[in-house]
Amino acid sequence: MSFEQAWLNYTERTSCEGADRLQNIYADVQDELMRNSVRELQLGLEGMTGRQPVLREISCNGEGNGVHFVYQAGMRKESYHLYEKDGMVTIEASDSNGILYGTFALLRQIRTKDTIAGMDIAKAPDMPLRMLNHWDNMDGSIERGYSGESFFFVENEVVVDDRTVTYARLAASVGINAVVINNVNVKDAATWLITERYLGKVRELAELFAGYGIKLFLSLNYAAPVELGELESADPLDERVKDWWKKRMEIVFGEVPGFGGFLIKADSEGRPGPFTYGRTHADGANMLAEAAAPYGGLIIWRCFVYNCQQDWRDYKTDRARSGYDNFMGLDGTFLDNVILQIKNGPMDFQVREPVHPLFGGLTKTNQMLEVQIAQEYTGQQRHLCYLIPMFQEILKFRTYVKEENDTVSDIVSGKTFGQHNCGIAAVANTGNDENWTGHDMAAANFYGFGRLAFDTKLTAEEIAGEWIAMTYGRDGQVMETLTDLLMRSWPAYEKYTCPLGIGWMVNPNFHYGPSVDGYEYSRWGTYHRADHEGLGVDRSHDGTGYALLYREPNASVYDDRNKCPDELLLFFHHMPYTWKLRSGKTVIQHIYDTHFEGVEMVDEMVERFSKLQGKLPAGPYDRMMERFTHQKEHAREWRDQINAYFWRKSGISDEKEREFY
């Protein structure tokens, strides 16, 4: 299958003053990272200016007509300083990673700005770990994949080819420095990835990645010693199990130099874990961490642990509490090379959730934020839903764990507690589709995630603008239209799907399209509790008490139906349909209105997009228009089903007397 270059679109001449004078690269090329930096610059400048710069392999601190790669001791890890002076461009860094990021920054400048004159950009990445989690299975399928099949695995083999190289370039260009290539649900052949059967190929991939500053990680099957047929137990306190892992780690880290470590989903949704042996998650994680420590390996342990066999009749058990309840008591007991990976919200990547209360709860544990750019619950890359504004809200959320530097961003950047094993991970949205992400504009989420992780101060609009200019150039109408579409897409999606913080009104399993009761009588702990008088889940002190897991003043705000923000009201409270929101509207009228508004927004967006015909390349335009056409129709389906459901159930008429069914 062929593939495009996404935002590494160097094929067009770009008018950026000063760029065409960059005809030499002065560099002391000593490693693959540096070599790739040179290559990228040659490729980019040739594409954008028509002339390939020549590499002058000399250590040069003097003058010269071109780009100078300069090692500068004492700078922060992975940081760069990029500046222009008298027609000469310098990229300073204390490591080759910084040089690579500076190189991509230069190419970005050329592609997205009018000039390089006077540029002076010094940037150290905000997050230590900027990671992608691929949920690719070794049979080639992708769990929650909406962009075709895996390009890492085909028929139970690891693939390393041209596409892998382009993937690494795309990831590195936005600052990704860690990648997990296989699904967190580790089964079948994937359990064998840590064995001789696959390690040769894993090494090949790790070396390729290393050349782009990316550490390779694997998802691990906690029960590997058992499932590989070598032990009868995976008890983390059993010495034989410990020894087995020590030997296994020696093999893996020995075979794969620079290997990053492991991501583990344990005791969750049917996956094995330490609970099987009456042990804690700390027992499990520390056992692995101890074995990986000699090699600098990290153990990234997911906190997505809950009872997925809940009885819907049970109003006491609250899935939202489970992450907190399972891990809070373990705070401070994890080794330093363990990181807890915590989803942004307590449920599962809904279009709107409160921030996970473990952020601000944990104070003595390394933490990573997990978000999902695979649009599992946000339109599956058939609907446009630009997620960067959501991620920004999450990152800016004040936890009040300290008086300052207390946001989620501060915590996972390491600022709050001075940690260095921390960062942010996104469940990836790529596949082997020609355009990588199914919906062409879904690439903005991949691009934006990396950029945001590297520089949390960027705004969603700035990132959108960069991505558009990188991908389609700087035409004013294109820039303005696509930015507008991106920025309106998440609010629109929230409006025509699940307003007021209620989630899960989707078709079971697939998670696509409306089904108000789809998860209402199921075992997944995901209920809206709608009856003829109202809806919402009482998570206040009268209910499950979840609201009280936050630090003050968040707890009091969420706990009080009069103070709780409208957009989370039904997440925290069971409210009558007739309750007046701050907007002055009743809950039911808000439901009706937002569903009509969301559809109107989509109509406007599609109308506006249609004006880009001829302005965008025909291939992407047609693909996008096909998806927008579906989105337009499908948004109506959402609107009509949700409104019909609540109208039929409440018996309350629409004030505006619109047509319901």
Place this chain on the structure above:
Amino acid sequence: MSFEQAWLNYTERTSCEGADRLQNIYADVQDELMRNSVRELQLGLEGMTGRQPVLREISCNGEGNGVHFVYQAGMRKESYHLYEKDGMVTIEASDSNGILYGTFALLRQIRTKDTIAGMDIAKAPDMPLRMLNHWDNMDGSIERGYSGESFFFVENEVVVDDRTVTYARLAASVGINAVVINNVNVKDAATWLITERYLGKVRELAELFAGYGIKLFLSLNYAAPVELGELESADPLDERVKDWWKKRMEIVFGEVPGFGGFLIKADSEGRPGPFTYGRTHADGANMLAEAAAPYGGLIIWRCFVYNCQQDWRDYKTDRARSGYDNFMGLDGTFLDNVILQIKNGPMDFQVREPVHPLFGGLTKTNQMLEVQIAQEYTGQQRHLCYLIPMFQEILKFRTYVKEENDTVSDIVSGKTFGQHNCGIAAVANTGNDENWTGHDMAAANFYGFGRLAFDTKLTAEEIAGEWIAMTYGRDGQVMETLTDLLMRSWPAYEKYTCPLGIGWMVNPNFHYGPSVDGYEYSRWGTYHRADHEGLGVDRSHDGTGYALLYREPNASVYDDRNKCPDELLLFFHHMPYTWKLRSGKTVIQHIYDTHFEGVEMVDEMVERFSKLQGKLPAGPYDRMMERFTHQKEHAREWRDQINAYFWRKSGISDEKEREFY
């Protein structure tokens, strides 16, 4: 995979007076049917009496210590006369089929009665065609199969082995004389069944079947000429298409002597058909019938044609009308070797539906009744649901198409219009599970369907008794308990699932387990239209007018909410929850009560069944108990979800103040 003998259980000594004196068989064995009759009698008598009778191959009308097979001209096709006189048993028939049926009748007598003395049974089958429709795919899967994989197909090959022989014996023993081996949704390899690639194996199977009086049929892909790559059209009025089919029929009937003909699902649920070419179903069916006529082949054409892309917002279109609307206008235009196969109800095998209005509508067209013993919507062979009482109700339904002989049974038996190409078909419930039908007691539906088709006057209790005695012997407690369980199972299932004629409250696709809104906002034309005031579909003259498709007085009864039988009220009318039924209960209280009653019935049934431990063989007992245990729990899930749904929606409390959720 091994398999059991189901009700052909000749392994136990059986105390039946006179049976042990049957030590000879006097027969003039001239064909395979006769040979199989002898074999079966030898097998059965050896098993049940301990002594194998000896075949005396002489034409014998005189005396003798044993069983005499006697050809008697002038008797009706497939009929037999079985009687005992002075210790000698005679089976008279005018064809070998009758001899075979008489043989099975004798074995049944021995297994289920105390004596053969004085028996005198003359029986001609009521239905000309007594057919099973297997929905087996050539990859080995079975559409709506709940008993394992196919035993007709494995990995795209036709299988003929010991299991096929036992299958034919089981089918013949209850009077089945026609079998369609492949799914009506004909795709992929199955399209090629009518080609040289498979005909050799089809012939082998047809010959085996013929030895048991069974004609082999195939489901046909209407678009075969196109999909086999030979023509670009399947237009039934195109001469090239007609010629193609004539040649194809010549090949198929030539290669497979005695081949029965074809079953066709056209223009339904995505299957191709004559509509593609702007032609009628009569055009399509007659084109095939003309080609098959020279060989005595039948074309069985399904009437399950409806719009499966309906908009749920559309209250006018009514799937229930579609069969009638599509076919009624074609009455009298079909050739004589065409049979229309009509499902028992207008929807799709729900636990309760009115009888299909084409029965009594059509007067000049051959008709077959299609029922489903695969329990797609009736518990999928995990719940016990004995369907023979339902089938009896359907068969006894008076259509008023004539003053007498006007029941569905009369019509499809050929009595009403003097037709001979007619009968009854059941979607089969078998697979390669050891016990054939998943739930051991689901075998009673296979057994019962055949027996009922042969002899429509048998009661459901009689059939149950026969099946129990045949399978487990005549122990009083076993007989009484299992009969009671079978007879209560359908009413119980109806109560805890969908009372008052409302259907489709199931999980989409799978059709298992409750989901009240599962099909409410879908494209399938299957709605309950519940709101906070009431539920049901208005099919009266004020609504879709469906009720008026029946002949009087049925039309007036169904059309009038005051006259409509309770059990079909919500099928025909949208009623307020507060409406008083004839029982004096409101609709909502009826919903609540029946759901509790249904669960109580299951509890009693399981309790009663548990007393058979030690009385039934351990294997079947354990298997059944496992399913009953699930049924008990799952019936509660049905009860609680349905009651919660309607309680939350109506806001009306349960008079008995039971616990709702």
